[in-house]
Amino acid sequence: MTETLSVPAKMPVRLRVNGQNRDLLIEPSASLLQVLREDLALTGTKEVCLLGSCGACTVLIDGKPALSCLVLAMACRGKAITTIEGLMEGGDLHPLQQAFIDKGAVQCGYCTPGMVMVGKALLDEKPNPTAEEARQAIAGNLCRCTGYQQIVEAIVAAPEIARTGSAKRPAGLMDSGPYLMPETGE
Amino acid sequence: MIPLPKFRYVEPTTLAEAAAILAAEGEDCQILGGGTDLVPSMRQGIFAPKTVLSLQAIDGLGRLEWSESDGLSIGAGVTLRRLETDATLRKLFPMLAQAVSEVASPSIRHMATLGGNLCLDTRCYYYNQSEDWKACSDLCLKVGGEFCKASPGGKAKKCFAVFSADVVPALIALKAQVTLVAKEGERTLDLAAFYSGDGARPNALKPGEILTGVVVPADRVGIKGSYLKYRIRQTIDYPIAGVALALRFGASGVVSEARLVLGGVASKPVLVKGIAELLEGQTLDRARIERAAQLARKAAIPQANTAGQRAHRKQMIHEFTTRAFEDLAREAR
Ligand SMILES: Cc1cc2nc3c(=O)[nH]c(=O)nc-3n(C[C@H](O)[C@H](O)[C@H](O)COP(=O)(O)OP(=O)(O)OC[C@H]3O[C@@H](n4cnc5c(N)ncnc54)[C@H](O)[C@@H]3O)c2cc1C
Ligand code: FES
Ligand code: FES
Numbered sequence: 001m002t003e004t005l006s007v008p009a010k011m012p013v014r015l016r017v018n019g020q021n022r023d024l025l026i027e028p029s030a031s032l033l034q035v036l037r038e039d040l041a042l043t044g045t046k047e048v049c050l051l052g053s054c055g056a057c058t059v060l061i062d063g064k065p066a067l068s069c070l071v072l073a074m075a076c077r078g079k080a081i082t083t084i085e086g087l088m089e090g091g092d093l094h095p096l097q098q099a100f101i102d103k104g105a106v107q108c109g110y111c112t113p114g115m116v117m118v119g120k121a122l123l124d125e126k127p128n129p130t131a132e133e134a135r136q137a138i139a140g141n142l143c144r145c146t147g148y149q150q151i152v153e154a155i156v157a158a159p160e161i162a163r164t165g166s167a168k169r170p171a172g173l174m175d176s177g178p179y180l181m182p183e184t185g186e
Numbered sequence: 187m188i189p190l191p192k193f194r195y196v197e198p199t200t201l202a203e204a205a206a207i208l209a210a211e212g213e214d215c216q217i218l219g220g221g222t223d224l225v226p227s228m229r230q231g232i233f234a235p236k237t238v239l240s241l242q243a244i245d246g247l248g249r250l251e252w253s254e255s256d257g258l259s260i261g262a263g264v265t266l267r268r269l270e271t272d273a274t275l276r277k278l279f280p281m282l283a284q285a286v287s288e289v290a291s292p293s294i295r296h297m298a299t300l301g302g303n304l305c306l307d308t309r310c311y312y313y314n315q316s317e318d319w320k321a322c323s324d325l326c327l328k329v330g331g332e333f334c335k336a337s338p339g340g341k342a343k344k345c346f347a348v349f350s351a352d353v354v355p356a357l358i359a360l361k362a363q364v365t366l367v368a369k370e371g372e373r374t375l376d377l378a379a380f381y382s383g384d385g386a387r388p389n390a391l392k393p394g395e396i397l398t399g400v401v402v403p404a405d406r407v408g409i410k411g412s413y414l415k416y417r418i419r420q421t422i423d424y425p426i427a428g429v430a431l432a433l434r435f436g437a438s439g440v441v442s443e444a445r446l447v448l449g450g451v452a453s454k455p456v457l458v459k460g461i462a463e464l465l466e467g468q469t470l471d472r473a474r475i476e477r478a479a480q481l482a483r484k485a486a487i488p489q490a491n492t493a494g495q496r497a498h499r500k501q502m503i504h505e506f507t508t509r510a511f512e513d514l515a516r517e518a519r
Pocket of ligand 3: 106107108110142143144145
């Protein structure tokens with residue numbers, strides 16, 4: 001691609017991300033995904049296909065699921081953006097995040113943020129979704145690991161976790177202890 | 187991250203303002219609806235406009251109105267999600283809601299607009315690829331090369347890229363009209379006449395024109411319709427064959443109107459010829475349905491430019507046409 005001579009200057013924008021106003025200087029051609037990951041260091045939102053085919057980059061825009069690789073950041077001015085980093089409630093995991101852990105719905109984790117975001121959008125619309133509704137909701141999100149069943153179970157189980165208030169504080173990275181090689185124990 | 191080519195971004199708030207910008211910038215300016223088709227193509231270097239003009243701030247394009255005199259009016263900016271969940275639309279034109287709900291995936295339908303679906307670019311294995319991929323051999327006709335590489339023998343001087351919008355066959359089956367606005371004025375045409383059949387320039391949109399919306403005529407109420415889509419996976423994927431059938435039944439099951447439109451099997455939506463002549467004034471029976479399915483199969487001219495073998499896709503058009511007729515015949519009983 002040859003660059004046009006008049007490269008547009010960076011533009012000042014204000015984005016509302018996870019309830020906070022963020023003032024940024026961005027290129028008009030930047031995707032929302034690029035701004036989230038590279039300007040705001042919100043790397044929870046994953047980059048995979050960049051073509052709308054996988055759902056890993058899903059965020060909520062005004063509460064609705066959107067593929068951030070296909071959205072221009074400039075087009076998000078005045079809208080509320082929610083990323084996976086914005087789901088915790090008062091230091092506790094969101095019930096849906098807890099459900100993903102409880103049901104073993106995470107393997108490599110690459111699809112997980114996107115799966116959680118479409119699940120969250122469904123739960124906001126239908127507080128007690130059926131397994132079929134959960135399946136429909138994740139229909140644009142690919143997972144190469146879990147086989148989907150645990151993800152569906154997690155979404156269906158989330159309302160119960162919310163009712164019992166059994167979501168936990170996230171384990172810090174160090175809480176899991178130093179990494180041990182499975183073969184040698186070192 | 188593979189960046190998008192650099193461009194200027196504008197977001198006019200009125201149609202007049204948008205038309206003026208387009209008139210001034212011509213083909214250097216590209217219209218952005220929901221971006222679910224344009225942005226991947228820009229990412230692959232297929233388009234590198236100097237200016238991207240978003241329609242999202244233009245108020246009137248979000249209309250979705252039904253009136254018994256004027257029919258169903260849908261603005262170009264209405265999202266597919268809104269169409270598939272609108273109670274009036276679902277009740278009056280269930281086939282349309284069905285076709286919309288088969289597009290891509292739920293998140294994409296939240297973003298995608300009707301205007302973008304109507305102006306969807308044609309697709310091809312040799313076209314929807316990264317620049318690196320394309321650099322490995324001769325370019326195809328649609329990106330400035332000499333021949334259509336998907337054509338039989340790879341030597342055609344016409345582009346055969348496939349038209350794959352799901353909503354369009356259903357709208358054409360319902361005799362929708364489309365309105366295009368430019369700085370000089372507006373024009374309205376049958377949606378069927380909007381498509382050229384040339385894969386390289388699939389529609390009649392002139393530089394500077396904006397598609398503002400469609401109208402489904404009020405007298406289409408009462409039509410029975412069915413949209414059946416064949417795709418590799420039951421989600422995300424584009425159609426590799428699609429059938430939109432619209433029938434009206436008169437007294438004692440006699441067909442009074444019949445229209446059959448195919449998608450995903452040519453460079454434009456195909457209005458199957460001979461269907462009205464075959465069926466109007468007749469009742470549906472096995473032999474007539476079989477004859478109609480044969481007409482559909484003959485009208486489908488898929489190329490080797492998307493998933494599924496050509497003969498198989500023609501066979502599926504035959505099969506889905508039969509199924510659509512049988513479904514509607516059952517409903518009419
Ligand atoms: C993974 C994936 C799967 C998909 N699967 C399907 C599918 O199964 N079926 C299907 O039909 N589509 C599919 N699509 C394509 C696309 O999502 C839809 O067709 C959608 O409706 C396009 O609308 P949009 O508003 O996002 O278009 P945009 O990308 O905004 O625009 C598409 C084209 O139309 C032009 N345009 C947009 N609005 C106007 C207007 N008002 N006037 C003039 N020109 C305009 C743009 O300049 C651009 O060339 C898929 C896309 C992806 C990424
Ligand atoms: S990275 Fe956006 S859909 Fe795959
Ligand atoms: S957990 Fe690995 S892709 Fe879903």
